[in-house]
Amino acid sequence: MSYPFLKGHGTENDFVVLPDPDGSVHGDLPAERVRALCDRRAGLGADGVLRAVRRGDGWFMDYRNSDGSVSEMCGNGIRVFARYLHEREGEDFPMQVQTRDGVKTLERAGDELTADMGRPEVFGDTKVTVLGTTWAARHVSMGNPHAVAFVDDLADAGPLLQAPEHDEAIFPDGVNVEFVVRRGEHHVAMRVHERGAGETRSCGTGACAVAVVAALADDAPRGTAYRVDVPGGTLSVVWTEDDRVLMTGPAVLVAEGVTDL
Numbered sequence: 485m486s487y488p489f490l491k492g493h494g495t496e497n498d499f500v501v502l503p504d505p506d507g508s509v510h511g512d513l514p515a516e517r518v519r520a521l522c523d524r525r526a527g528l529g530a531d532g533v534l535r536a537v538r539r540g541d542g543w544f545m546d547y548r549n550s551d552g553s554v555s556e557m558c559g560n561g562i563r564v565f566a567r568y569l570h571e572r573e574g575e576d577f578p579m580q581v582q583t584r585d586g587v588k589t590l591e592r593a594g595d596e597l598t599a600d601m602g603r604p605e606v607f608g609d610t611k612v613t614v615l616g617t618t619w620a621a622r623h624v625s626m627g628n629p630h631a632v633a634f635v636d637d638l639a640d641a642g643p644l645l646q647a648p649e650h651d652e653a654i655f656p657d658g659v660n661v662e663f664v665v666r667r668g669e670h671h672v673a674m675r676v677h678e679r680g681a682g683e684t685r686s687c688g689t690g691a692c693a694v695a696v697v698a699a700l701a702d703d704a705p706r707g708t709a710y711r712v713d714v715p716g717g718t719l720s721v722v723w724t725e726d727d728r729v730l731m732t733g734p735a736v737l738v739a740e741g742v743t744d745l
């Protein structure tokens with residue numbers, strides 16, 4: 485059975501968008517279909533899938549990682565999802581999108597989009613280990629789990645071909661791990677090993693977690709904008725005085741078509 489898809493990315497974190505307004509096309513979206521769609525050789529290739537389902541008079545973003553696993557939230561994905569809703573479903577900005585981590589608001593920011601990612605949850609310290617080297621990390625939730633480790637050089641994290649070792653007691657469902665270096669005042673750069681996807685060119689929720697940890701380390705006043713460079717581009721993150729994290733970045737639709745994967 486053929487069905488429509490779109491392809492999009494935010495700072496080169498790329499996604500397959502699956503329109504499924506009444507849920508009749510994909511049902512509960514089997515994990516093997518997600519894996520087939522995300523396969524970069526035999527499929528369309530993507531870090532994840534964004535299924536668009538109507539909920540009441542709004543839309544629900546059903547996010548899946550490329551391994552087929554479900555996650556609560558996807559920061560780059562929600563900007564691409566909002567771009568799709570605006571350009572193909574007639575939704576206007578500001579718009580609200582329902583997610584497994586609650587309702588998020590998206591606004592225009594020039595030719596980029598700003599997502600209100602809600603409140604961060606800052607937990608204690610933890611550790612991550614890659615190829616025998618262990619770094620202190622900070623546990624932060626943006627609706628999904630993150631371990632943020634400052635390193636001397638982004639190359640220190642190695643090829644990141646497998647998930648960094650982490651504390652399974654703290655992260656029983658896995659964790660997204662960000663490795664961060666300083667680039668200047670309120671300016672950092674990061675690499676990420678994503679839960680359920682491996683190393684990606686960018687992670688929106690990860691950039692938010694990184695900016696929160698950096699702001700705490702800097703004792704920066706709330707409202708300070710952090711520039712977060714990722715391999716696929718740059719995101720801007722502000723942790724506001726009313727304890728919300730606003731993330732601004734690009735959202736590009738690159739193709740649409742039909743598939744029977």
Ligand SMILES: N[C@H](CCC[C@H](N)C(=O)O)C(=O)O
Pocket residue numbers: 497531532549554555556557558559560561628629660678679680681686687688689690
């Ligand atoms: N891999 C993440 C979900 C995607 C996050 C990332 N693509 C983003 O832009 O936030 C997880 O399992 O929690």
